[in-house]
Amino acid sequence: MFIVWEGSIMRKTGVIVRYELKMQFGRPAVWVVFGAAVLLCQLDSFPSAVNLARLEFLPQPAYFISRIMSFDVLVLLFGLMFLLAGRLSVDERTGVKSLFMAAPLKKSQYAAGKLVGGFFFTFLMLCAFLWFNMAVYFAAAPFSLSVSACVFPLVKACLVCGLPASLFVGFVSVALPGVMDVRLFYMLGAVLFGVNAANVGSAEAMPFYLITSGDLVRLIWRHPRWPFVNWNSVLANVFFLTGTAAAAAVLLLIKRDLWRKGS
Amino acid sequence: MGECKSGIQNELKIAGTNLFLVSAGICGAVIVLAAAGGELLDLYPVSFEVIFPFFAAVSVGEWARTRADGNFDLIAAQSRSLFAWALKRSAAVFGTVSFFAVGCMAAVSLIRYAYPLRELIFMYFPPAFFLSSLAAWVGLESVQEHLAAAVSGLVWLAALLTRSLLRIRGVEYIYLFICYAGDPNHVWLWNKGIYTAAGILIWAAIFRRNYQKKVNRI
Amino acid sequence: MDRNIEISHVSKKYKNGVTALDDVSFTVGSGVFGLLGHNGAGKTTLMKALVTILTPSSGTIRVCGRDTAAQGAEVRKRIGYLPQELVMYPSLSVFDFVNYMAGTKGIRDKTKVHEALKAVEMEEYAKRKIGQLSGGMKRRVGIAQALIGEPQILVVDEPTAGLDPEERVRFRSVLSRYARGGRTVLLSTHIVEDVHQLCEELAVLRRGKLFYAGKADGLMQRVEGKVKLLCLEDERQLAGLDRKAVVLQTTYEKDGIRVRIMDDGGNFAGAKTVTATLEDAYVYCMGGKYYA
Numbered sequence: 113m114f115i116v117w118e119g120s121i122m123r124k125t126g127v128i129v130r131y132e133l134k135m136q137f138g139r140p141a142v143w144v145v146f147g148a149a150v151l152l153c154q155l156d157s158f159p160s161a162v163n164l165a166r167l168e169f170l171p172q173p174a175y176f177i178s179r180i181m182s183f184d185v186l187v188l189l190f191g192l193m194f195l196l197a198g199r200l201s202v203d204e205r206t207g208v209k210s211l212f213m214a215a216p217l218k219k220s221q222y223a224a225g226k227l228v229g230g231f232f233f234t235f236l237m238l239c240a241f242l243w244f245n246m247a248v249y250f251a252a253a254p255f256s257l258s259v260s261a262c263v264f265p266l267v268k269a270c271l272v273c274g275l276p277a278s279l280f281v282g283f284v285s286v287a288l289p290g291v292m293d294v295r296l297f298y299m300l301g302a303v304l305f306g307v308n309a310a311n312v313g314s315a316e317a318m319p320f321y322l323i324t325s326g327d328l329v330r331l332i333w334r335h336p337r338w339p340f341v342n343w344n345s346v347l348a349n350v351f352f353l354t355g356t357a358a359a360a361a362v363l364l365l366i367k368r369d370l371w372r373k374g375s
Numbered sequence: 376m377g378e379c380k381s382g383i384q385n386e387l388k389i390a391g392t393n394l395f396l397v398s399a400g401i402c403g404a405v406i407v408l409a410a411a412g413g414e415l416l417d418l419y420p421v422s423f424e425v426i427f428p429f430f431a432a433v434s435v436g437e438w439a440r441t442r443a444d445g446n447f448d449l450i451a452a453q454s455r456s457l458f459a460w461a462l463k464r465s466a467a468v469f470g471t472v473s474f475f476a477v478g479c480m481a482a483v484s485l486i487r488y489a490y491p492l493r494e495l496i497f498m499y500f501p502p503a504f505f506l507s508s509l510a511a512w513v514g515l516e517s518v519q520e521h522l523a524a525a526v527s528g529l530v531w532l533a534a535l536l537t538r539s540l541l542r543i544r545g546v547e548y549i550y551l552f553i554c555y556a557g558d559p560n561h562v563w564l565w566n567k568g569i570y571t572a573a574g575i576l577i578w579a580a581i582f583r584r585n586y587q588k589k590v591n592r593i
Numbered sequence: 594m595d596r597n598i599e600i601s602h603v604s605k606k607y608k609n610g611v612t613a614l615d616d617v618s619f620t621v622g623s624g625v626f627g628l629l630g631h632n633g634a635g636k637t638t639l640m641k642a643l644v645t646i647l648t649p650s651s652g653t654i655r656v657c658g659r660d661t662a663a664q665g666a667e668v669r670k671r672i673g674y675l676p677q678e679l680v681m682y683p684s685l686s687v688f689d690f691v692n693y694m695a696g697t698k699g700i701r702d703k704t705k706v707h708e709a710l711k712a713v714e715m716e717e718y719a720k721r722k723i724g725q726l727s728g729g730m731k732r733r734v735g736i737a738q739a740l741i742g743e744p745q746i747l748v749v750d751e752p753t754a755g756l757d758p759e760e761r762v763r764f765r766s767v768l769s770r771y772a773r774g775g776r777t778v779l780l781s782t783h784i785v786e787d788v789h790q791l792c793e794e795l796a797v798l799r800r801g802k803l804f805y806a807g808k809a810d811g812l813m814q815r816v817e818g819k820v821k822l823l824c825l826e827d828e829r830q831l832a833g834l835d836r837k838a839v840v841l842q843t844t845y846e847k848d849g850i851r852v853r854i855m856d857d858g859g860n861f862a863g864a865k866t867v868t869a870t871l872e873d874a875y876v877y878c879m880g881g882k883y884y885a
Contacts, residue, residue: 123696123699123701124697124699126696127693127696127697128696131685131689131693131696134685134689135682135684135685138684139519139684141517141522141525148533152533152536152537156537183536186532186536187532187533187536190528190529190532191525191528191529194521194524194525194528195521195525197521198520198521201520202682206680206681206682207678207679207680208679208680208682210641210674210676210679211674211676211679211694211697211738212697213644213645213646214644214645214669214672214676215669215697215698216670216697216699217669217697217698293393293396293397294437295393295397295434295437296393296397296400298433298524299397299426299429299430299433302429302430302433302528302531302532303426305532306425306426306429306535309532309535309536310535372645372646372648372665
C-alpha cells in the first residue's frame with residue numbers, strides 16, 4: 113500500500129517533469145540560445161590552425177572540454193536561466209495553476225515537478241552542447257584522436273561539473289523568480305555570471321562561487337604547471353552549487369501564497 | 376507636451392513600483408561597493424559600463440513589454456502609431472533607469488572621485504542605449520516573454536567572455552565594454568559613437584518596419 | 594435525499610476589505626444546478642471555495658459528505674473544475690494538455706483521455722496545438738480535462754460566456770448528459786437561458802448574499818401573473834414609470850418604447866399581462882432596469 117502510494121506521488125511529480133521537458137524542448141528560443149552558444153564555442157575552440165596556434169593545449173580533448181565547460185557553457189546556462197525564469201508565472205498567466213490546485217496534487221509535488229523539470233532540462237541541454245561540440249572537434253581535428261580519449265573527459269564533464277551546475281541553474285532559475293521580482297533575479301544572475309565570465313584560471317584555488325570554472329573543472333583537465341587539485345576548494349564549489357539549489361527549493365516551498373491555503 | 380508628459384506618467388504607472396525599488400536597490404548596492412569595495416575594484420567601468428547598461432536592457436525588455444503585453448492587439452488596432460507607443464514606453468523605462476544611474480554616479484563620485492560626471496555618462500549611455508534598443512526591437516518582434524531580456528543578456532555575456540578578441544586589430548572600435556577592457560588604444564569616444572549610432576539604427580529599423588500607422592484625416 | 598454539496602453560513606472577506614460572500618447557505622443535489630448572479634456577486638469566489646483553492650473566512654462547505662477545510666485532499670479526488678479564465682499552454686497539443694491534467698489526477702489510462710475528448714467532440718483535433726484552436730474549441734478542451742476521471746462533482750464557472758449559439762447548445766448537451774446517474778454539475782453563469790434550459794434547481798447571489806435557492810419554478814412563481822407589457826410614447830413617460838413599477842426590459846422601437854415591467858402593486862391593471870420568463874424573474878431579483 114505504501115509502495116503504491118509512494119508510486120502515485122512520484123508519478124504525479126513525474127507527469128509535471130515530463131511535460132515541463134516537452135514544453136521547454138519545443139520552444140524555438142531554446143534552440144536559438146543553443147545555436148548562439150555553439151557558435152561562440154566554435155569560434156573560440158574549433159581546431160583551426162589559428163586556434164591551435166593560439167591555444168597550446170587544444171589538441172588535448174580533455175583541455176578542449178574543460179575550456180568549453182569553463183567559458184562557453186556559461187553562455188548556454190545564462191540563456192537557459194532567462195528561459196526557465198517564467199515557469200511558475202506561466203501557470204498563473206494561463207490559468208492552469210487553478211487546475212493544478214483543484215486537482216489532488218500537493219504543493220510539494222507541483223514544486224518538485226517544476227524544479228526537477230528545470231534541472232533535467234538544463235542537464236540535457238548541457239550534455240547535448242558538450243557532446244555536439246566534442247563531435248565537431250573529433251570530426252574536424254587535423255590530428256588523430258581516439259574515441260576513448262574524447263568520451264572519457266566528456267562523461268567526466270557531464271557528471272562531475274555538469275550535474276552540480278545544472279542543479280544550480282535549474283533549481284535557482286525556476287524557484288527564485290517565484291519568491292522575488294524576476295528583474296531583480298536577472299540582476300543577481302547577471303552579477304554572478306559576469307563575475308564568472310571575468311574570472312580567469314590561476315594556480316590559486318578558484319573562488320567557490322564559480323558555476324562552471326571553479327576547481328571542479330580541474331577534475332577534467334589540469335594545467336601541467338599546476339597539476340594539483342585543492343579538494344577543499346572542489347568541495348566548497350560543490351556545496352555552493354548544490355546548497356544554493358537546495359536553499360532556492362526550500363524558499364519556494366515555504367512561500368505561503370504559492371499554493372492553496374491550508375495545504 | 377502635456378499629452379507626452381501624461382503618456383510617460385501612464386507608462387511608469389503601468390511599469391509599477393518595482394522598477395523604482397529594484398533601480399534604487401542596485402544604486403544602493405553600487406554605493407555600498409564604492410564605500411567598502413577597496414581600491415582593487417575597477418568600480419566605475421564595472422558599475423556604469425557593465426552592470427547598469429545590462430540593467431537598463433533588462434528593464435526595457437521586462438517592464439517596457441510591447442508585443443508580449445496582453446493588450447498589444449488592442450493597442451495595435453486602435454493606436455495612431457505603434458512606433459510612437461513603443462518608443463514612449465521604452466523611453467519611460469530607460470529614462471527612469473538612467474536617472475538612477477546618473478544619481479548613482481554622482482553619489483559614488485562623492486565617495487571616490489575618479490572621473491568627471493560627463494565622462495561617466497558617456498561611459499554608460501552608449502552601451503545602455505544599444506542594449507536597450509536591442510531589447511526593444513526583440514520585444515516588438517516576438518510575443519515570447521523574457522526573450523528580449525534573454526537576447527540582450529546573451530549579447531552582454533558574450534561581450535564579457537570575448538574580451539580576448541581585443542588582440543585583433545579593429546575590434547576595440549566595436550568591443551562593447553571598452554573602458555572596462557582598459558581602452559589600450561584610446562579609442563573609446565569612437566567606440567561610444569559607434570554604439571550610439573547602432574542604437575539609433577535599430578530604432579530606425581523599427582520605424583521602417585511599418586510600425587507607424589498613418590492617421591486618416593477626416 | 595442526499596445532497597452532494599452543503600454550503601453552510603459561508604462568508605469570505607478579502608484582505609482589502611471587500612466582502613465577497615456574506616453568510617451564504619444552500620445545498621445542491623444531483624443534476625445540473627445553476628448559480629446565477631451579476632458580475633461581482635460572489636459566484637467565482639464561492640466556486641473557488643468549493644474546489645478548495647480558497648478558504649472561506651467562516652462557515653463550512655461539505656462535498657460528498659467531506660469538509661473542504663479538513664478533508665481537502667478527499668474532496669479534490671471527487672471534483673472536476675473548469676475556471677472562468679483558462680488560457681492553457683498554447684504549445685501543447687489538445688491530447689497532451691488533457692493527458693497532462695489526467696496525470697495530475699493520478700490517471701494514467703490514455704483511453705480515458707480519448708473518451709473525454711470524444712465526449713466534447715474534440716477527438717479529431719487531438720494532435721492540434723492549443724494555440725491554434727478557436728475560443729469555443731478551447732473551452733471544450735477545458736471541459737474535457739474537467740471530465741477526466743468522471744468526478745462526482747463538476748464545477749464549471751461561466752463556461753459559455755463568449756461562445757456562439759452552436760457551441761452553447763453543444764455545451765449544454767455535454768453538461769446535461771454528464772449530470773445523469775447521480776452526478777452533480779454546478780454551473781455558474783449570468784446567462785439565464787443556459788440555466789433555463791439545463792437546471793431544475795438554482796441559487797441566485799446578489800452582492801455576496803444569497804437571494805434565492807430552490808427550484809427554478811419557484812423563482813418564476815414570484816413574478817408569475819405580474820409581468821406586463823406597456824407601450825410608451827417617449828422618455829418622459831419612461832422616467833415616471835420607475836416610481837410605480839420595476840422595469841425589467843426596455844426596447845426602443847420606431848413608434849415608441851416597449852417596456853416589460855413587474856407590476857407588484859397592481860398599478861397597471863389595464864396593461865397586457867404576458868408570460869413571465871426566468872429572465873424576468875432574474876432581472877427582478879437583481880433590482881430591475883434591464884435596457885435593450
